[in-house]
Amino acid sequence: MIKDDKNLKVRRSHRLRVKIEGKVIGFLVGSAAFITILVTISIVWNLAQQSLGFFSEISIIEFFSSTRWSPILIPREFGIAPLVAGTFLVMIISSFVAVPIGLAVAIFLAEYAPNNIRKILRPMLEVLAGIPTIVYGYFALTFVTPLLKLVFDDMIIFNALSAGLVMGIMIIPFVSSLTEDALISVPNSLRQASYALGATKFETSIKIVVPAALSGIVAAFILGLSRAIGETMLVTIAAGATPNLTFNPIESIQTMTAYIVQLALGEAAHGSVEYQSIYAVGILLFIITFAMNTLGHWVVRRWRNVY
Amino acid sequence: MTIENKINKVSLKVKDLSVYYGAFKALEEISMDIEENQVTALIGPSGCGKSTLLRCFNRMNDLFPNTKIEGQIIYDDIDIYSQAIDPVLIRSKIGMVFQKPNPFPKSIYDNVAFGLKINGFVGNYDEEVERALIQSALWEEVKDRLNDNAFSLSGGQQQRLCMARALAIRPDVILLDEPTSALDPIATVKIEDLINVLKKDYTIIIVTHNMQQAARVSDKTAFLLSGENRCGKLIEMDATEKIFTTPFKKETEDYITGRFS
Numbered sequence: 001m002i003k004d005d006k007n008l009k010v011r012r013s014h015r016l017r018v019k020i021e022g023k024v025i026g027f028l029v030g031s032a033a034f035i036t037i038l039v040t041i042s043i044v045w046n047l048a049q050q051s052l053g054f055f056s057e058i059s060i061i062e063f064f065s066s067t068r069w070s071p072i073l074i075p076r077e078f079g080i081a082p083l084v085a086g087t088f089l090v091m092i093i094s095s096f097v098a099v100p101i102g103l104a105v106a107i108f109l110a111e112y113a114p115n116n117i118r119k120i121l122r123p124m125l126e127v128l129a130g131i132p133t134i135v136y137g138y139f140a141l142t143f144v145t146p147l148l149k150l151v152f153d154d155m156i157i158f159n160a161l162s163a164g165l166v167m168g169i170m171i172i173p174f175v176s177s178l179t180e181d182a183l184i185s186v187p188n189s190l191r192q193a194s195y196a197l198g199a200t201k202f203e204t205s206i207k208i209v210v211p212a213a214l215s216g217i218v219a220a221f222i223l224g225l226s227r228a229i230g231e232t233m234l235v236t237i238a239a240g241a242t243p244n245l246t247f248n249p250i251e252s253i254q255t256m257t258a259y260i261v262q263l264a265l266g267e268a269a270h271g272s273v274e275y276q277s278i279y280a281v282g283i284l285l286f287i288i289t290f291a292m293n294t295l296g297h298w299v300v301r302r303w304r305n306v307y
Numbered sequence: 308m309t310i311e312n313k314i315n316k317v318s319l320k321v322k323d324l325s326v327y328y329g330a331f332k333a334l335e336e337i338s339m340d341i342e343e344n345q346v347t348a349l350i351g352p353s354g355c356g357k358s359t360l361l362r363c364f365n366r367m368n369d370l371f372p373n374t375k376i377e378g379q380i381i382y383d384d385i386d387i388y389s390q391a392i393d394p395v396l397i398r399s400k401i402g403m404v405f406q407k408p409n410p411f412p413k414s415i416y417d418n419v420a421f422g423l424k425i426n427g428f429v430g431n432y433d434e435e436v437e438r439a440l441i442q443s444a445l446w447e448e449v450k451d452r453l454n455d456n457a458f459s460l461s462g463g464q465q466q467r468l469c470m471a472r473a474l475a476i477r478p479d480v481i482l483l484d485e486p487t488s489a490l491d492p493i494a495t496v497k498i499e500d501l502i503n504v505l506k507k508d509y510t511i512i513i514v515t516h517n518m519q520q521a522a523r524v525s526d527k528t529a530f531l532l533s534g535e536n537r538c539g540k541l542i543e544m545d546a547t548e549k550i551f552t553t554p555f556k557k558e559t560e561d562y563i564t565g566r567f568s
């Protein structure tokens with residue numbers, strides 16, 4: 001066959017095509033990667049530049065040590081603490097929902113659910129993940145808040161609790177799918193070893209599979225909470241616009257993201273301190289989520305089990 | 308030379324056991340007696356159903372969906388496949404060690420203690436862990452590093468840890484599925500020595516594709532073979548010496564002498 005001239009030609013031209021295709025695809029993929037990096041760099045550059053402007057007017061010491069954030073109302077003060085507190089308050093509340101439920105859902109899907117139920121539940125979670133965040137925002141404001149008000153009658157309409165709870169619901173699919181991946185990657189040989197010692201399914205799931213997948217689970221939690229920190233729409237609508245250094249969940253607060261939205265929509269003059277302040281808040285937000293994501297990935301790598 | 312067939316007490320009695328994976332019949336009408344404090348070897352070519360049979364003894368086949376079992380295995384005067392029996396209970400009496408060492412990603416100590424914990428053992432854990440590790444001939448090597456992760460051990464040590472883990476809950480029977488196939492020769496010898504010691508206290512069933520191993524460690528040998536339809540059958544079972552010197556069936560002789568593998 002090799003001697004067959006015609007075939008050889010066909011083969012050669014095929015090889016050439018494969019070669020060209022490889023080059024073209026390589027170029028496209030490479031330039032896409034390059035553009036992504038370029039965009040990231042320019043965002044960080046822009047953030048850094050604008051916040052440098054901010055920090056030339058406001059000392060970085062005031063930024064981190066003052067406990068009042070009042071960018072417009074006089075006396076103006078730029079202490080980031082209330083916004084950070086608001087952000088973390090919502091995140092912590094959301095973790096009370098997303099961590100246990102996300103873990104339970106993942107354990108159910110990975111260890112218990114028969115195939116047909118899994119096939120129904122997974123797409124349902126994906127739908128939950130696909131709901132626009134603004135819908136969650138109005139759900140919090142118009143449904144969850146009135147319900148909570150029945151319990152806490154001195155609760156403010158815009159409050160951290162309602163936003164945090166709904167945020168928790170919102171990130172369940174994210175947490176559960178990452179957690180499920182971690183559970184599924186635990187080899188079956190460990191489950192069998194556990195059963196062979198007389199363990200029940202529950203004991204096997206909780207005492208063997210979950211600990212074996214712990215690094216992946218912790219990473220899922222961290223990445224999920226990092227999402228909660230970066231989430232904007234929900235907290236803008238439901239958590240309030242009151243920079244408030246409090247850990248009282250039924251009070252109105254403001255998160256870092258919500259502040260950025262508020263100011264960006266307002267009429268702060270370009271180049272003014274309050275305008276530049278959103279970049280300062282933005283770069284801090286970027287650093288926090290970047291640190292959390294890095295931590296999440298580090299946890300996975302550091303504690304990955306070699307089964 | 309005469310080979311006497313000692314009469315021992317029967318620990319597990321298999322009666323007309325057939326196993327199906329979905330529509331596929333993996334084992335057909337197996338009947339055999341597993342004697343107490345003896346080592347029984349299951350030999351036969353790959354795919355003839357040795358592991359399948361072994362997993363029947365502690366109901367591990369239950370974990371695979373679509374598995375169907377017909378027939379009985381009588382243990383302690385009860386059929387372990389009768390409705391009223393909880394497989395979890397069976398497995399705490401009939402332990403298992405797998406082909407590939409599969410320690411838990413926990414400390415050496417916790418690996419051994421795990422079975423005790425889930426079986427609700429109240430008493431001195433340190434003592435029991437030590438006993439199990441001594442029994443599995445691992446104690447001297449690990450006594451100073453009980454809190455190290457089990458993965459820090461070598462493959463052979465991991466397998467002996469898996470033995471210790473199974474021994475910790477004081478089972479009656481230990482099932483070994485090709486326990487040395489992933490180990491080097493030195494580690495293999497250690498496990499074989501261990502088996503010889505353990506049979507004083509336990510009934511042992513070992514699957515092996517290595518005939519020398521079967522000859523070295525076992526008292527009884529059962530030869531399984533699958534026919535045209537891939538369905539495994541018990542060809543014969545007898546004292547190991549007999550199987551390896553004067554087997555009754557032609558198929559056994561062919562297999563022993565390596566005429567097919």
Ligand SMILES: Nc1ncnc2c1ncn2[C@@H]1O[C@H](COP(=O)(O)OP(=O)(O)O)[C@@H](O)[C@H]1O
Nearest residue numbers: 328333352353354355356357358359360371537
């Ligand atoms: N969980 C399973 N599902 C379906 N078929 C299986 C399963 N386990 C084993 N088998 C089949 O049953 C037969 C016997 O397998 P096995 O007991 O593992 O043989 P051996 O241990 O003697 O090599 C093989 O044909 C194998 O493909």
Ligand SMILES: [Mg+2]
Nearest residue numbers: 357358359514
């Ligand atoms: Mg096998």
